[in-house]
Amino acid sequence: xxxxxxxxxxxxxxxxxxxxxxxxxxxxxxxxxxxxxxxxxxxxxxxxxxxxxxxxxxxxxxxxxxxxxxxxxxxxxxxxxxxxxxxxxxxxxxxxxxxxxxxxxxxxxxxxxxxxxxxxxxxxxxxxxxxxxxxxxxxxxxxxxxxxxxxxxxxxxxxxxxxxxxxxxxxxxxxxxxxxxxxxxxxxxxxxxxxxxxxxxxxxxxxxxxxxxxxxxxxxxxxxxxxxxxxxxxxxxxxxxxxxxxxxxxxxxxxxxxxxxxxxxxxxxxxxxxxxxxxxxxxxxxxxxxxxxxxxxxxxxxxxxxxxxxxxxxxxxxxxxxxxxxxxxxxxxxxxxxxxxxxxxxxxxxxxxxxxxxxxxxxxxxxxxxxxxxxxxxxxxxxxxxxxxxxxxxxxxxxxxxxxxxxxx
Amino acid sequence: xxxxxxxxxxxxxxxxxxxxxxxxxxxxxxxxxxxxxxxxxxxxxxxxxxxxxxxxxxxxxxxxxxxxxxxxxxxxxxxxxxxxxxxxxxxxxxxxxxxxxxxxxxxxxxxxxxxxxxxxxxxxxxxxxxxxxxxxxxxxxxxxxxxxxxxxxxxxxxxxxxxxxxxxxxxxxxxxxxxxxxxxxxxxxxxxxxxxxxxxxxxxxxxxxxxxxxxxxxxxxxxxxxxx
Numbered sequence: 001x002x003x004x005x006x007x008x009x010x011x012x013x014x015x016x017x018x019x020x021x022x023x024x025x026x027x028x029x030x031x032x033x034x035x036x037x038x039x040x041x042x043x044x045x046x047x048x049x050x051x052x053x054x055x056x057x058x059x060x061x062x063x064x065x066x067x068x069x070x071x072x073x074x075x076x077x078x079x080x081x082x083x084x085x086x087x088x089x090x091x092x093x094x095x096x097x098x099x100x101x102x103x104x105x106x107x108x109x110x111x112x113x114x115x116x117x118x119x120x121x122x123x124x125x126x127x128x129x130x131x132x133x134x135x136x137x138x139x140x141x142x143x144x145x146x147x148x149x150x151x152x153x154x155x156x157x158x159x160x161x162x163x164x165x166x167x168x169x170x171x172x173x174x175x176x177x178x179x180x181x182x183x184x185x186x187x188x189x190x191x192x193x194x195x196x197x198x199x200x201x202x203x204x205x206x207x208x209x210x211x212x213x214x215x216x217x218x219x220x221x222x223x224x225x226x227x228x229x230x231x232x233x234x235x236x237x238x239x240x241x242x243x244x245x246x247x248x249x250x251x252x253x254x255x256x257x258x259x260x261x262x263x264x265x266x267x268x269x270x271x272x273x274x275x276x277x278x279x280x281x282x283x284x285x286x287x288x289x290x291x292x293x294x295x296x297x298x299x300x301x302x303x304x305x306x307x308x309x310x311x312x313x314x315x316x317x318x319x320x321x322x323x324x325x326x327x328x329x330x331x332x333x334x335x336x337x338x339x340x341x342x343x344x345x346x347x348x349x350x351x352x353x354x355x356x357x358x359x360x361x362x363x364x365x366x367x368x369x370x371x372x373x374x375x376x377x378x379x380x381x382x383x384x385x386x387x388x389x390x391x392x393x394x395x396x397x398x399x400x401x402x403x404x405x406x407x408x409x
Numbered sequence: 410x411x412x413x414x415x416x417x418x419x420x421x422x423x424x425x426x427x428x429x430x431x432x433x434x435x436x437x438x439x440x441x442x443x444x445x446x447x448x449x450x451x452x453x454x455x456x457x458x459x460x461x462x463x464x465x466x467x468x469x470x471x472x473x474x475x476x477x478x479x480x481x482x483x484x485x486x487x488x489x490x491x492x493x494x495x496x497x498x499x500x501x502x503x504x505x506x507x508x509x510x511x512x513x514x515x516x517x518x519x520x521x522x523x524x525x526x527x528x529x530x531x532x533x534x535x536x537x538x539x540x541x542x543x544x545x546x547x548x549x550x551x552x553x554x555x556x557x558x559x560x561x562x563x564x565x566x567x568x569x570x571x572x573x574x575x576x577x578x579x580x581x582x583x584x585x586x587x588x589x590x591x592x593x594x595x596x597x598x599x600x601x602x603x604x605x606x607x608x609x610x611x612x613x614x615x616x617x618x619x620x621x622x623x624x625x626x627x628x629x630x631x632x633x634x635x636x637x
Contacts, residue, residue: 004514004518004521004522007510008507008509008510011509012509014509015508015509299503300505300507300508302505303499303501303505303507304518305490306464306466306493306499307493307494307499307519307522307566307567307570308490308493308494308495308519308522309490309522310491311490313522402466402467404461404466404467407501407503
């Protein structure tokens, strides 16, 4: 095999340095822009999915089938401890916790707000949720006291209720028997997740306290939250549990939050769609450049066809030049993207000044771009395909030349 | 001597602004191995058209061209390309070297198309560069060579594939007197020492003076065929 076509193609790129540089810059900027944007979006989505799973949905949740309809207190899961012990036996499960959940009203002397009370096993909860790691006030603590009726609220709710650490909050809700009940809780912690809507709604109390006030039966809860080794296995494991506990409703994280599932699924397509659009636009610029190249080299192409270079080789020479031109630009773009992603993937891009809207949608105000090797491979393949497609029209123009006329030009 | 090219009743007509033009009008002639022939005539006499048809670059309307026993009109376009590659060497007026390749690479190019081994290519090219007197310029790109040197590279390239004959279309048109004389010396030497067949299309008196045979065309017809 000889590489004369590739050698000529590569050297030919540098014949008109200015023109080639302009095309290379366009390709490099296009690829960098596309990859950097996808990296930022991908980082946002991964962060959003990760945070949602670790703060809101976990990987699998189990409820009483009727509880999910109206979140009514009486629809509990009995024998919670036994159920948790059984679930823990699954090799795919890494953590399980139970929660009591009840809608109620949180009030201070001045204001009130509807909240979801999460009665949690304060230690085990840490293995399923990262809310305990998101305390923001320096005086905050995560239930490291045995005292009764302590509550952790979000920063957003804290502002709304005008309640800081050590403030008292009155929680009012319906008990197990349907009677209105309530109790006073002292704020011991203030947290802040990336999702301000979640923050505004959710408060955390010790499960023992809330179960006592609710008069819930012994060893019962409303929700079992499970974390798996791999969240992609959720569907499979949920099916197993569903078969095993037919009277319970077993839901995966994407049943619980279809939007997150959609976001996670989009990651794969996003790069393809983004880069295809960018490369389509760049493809036209490349075709235009190559057409100019063909016109300029009419005599030379006529000569090589005259002396005996066959059509396949002429096509391959033009195709290689187009591919190499695209690749060189893409290489620069990929290097720039890799530098961008590595630097900001580590240091983050702070958009807190404009990020409030992001937070209400569950996205972090500090973005960490993420790109994987497969993303770069995908771009390289797309550039290769673009190069081939972009070379077709110029090659056809070249092959239509009559050598006898072309050498005389 | 063996006949390399045999042309019989060759016609080439085309329509230009509703007028039928007979570029080649019933030409019959043959070339033997080792000839050093010049096809001469004024502009528009049909000499380049005739040369292009012999080289398979242009199709003829009527007649036949038989090269080494093969009727080239019977060859498909793909077969014609291969035939040119292996049987015909071309030297063009404007040298037509590939500017991004060195002199050596330019000459080697045609052998690469023939899939010759690197060793064979290098031996052949060095031998040819020696013969045309540009060995010291082997690694220089065409842009840094004089017109005469570029045309010598073009001759080496044409010879590299070991063709049955060389077609040279106005090879000296862009050269000064000294370069023309040097080039003609080289080609004449190759013709005499290695029995290589050269067919020129030219109206350069210096080439005509050195040719062993002069075929004169006028209005597409042979008006004289003189062997010196």
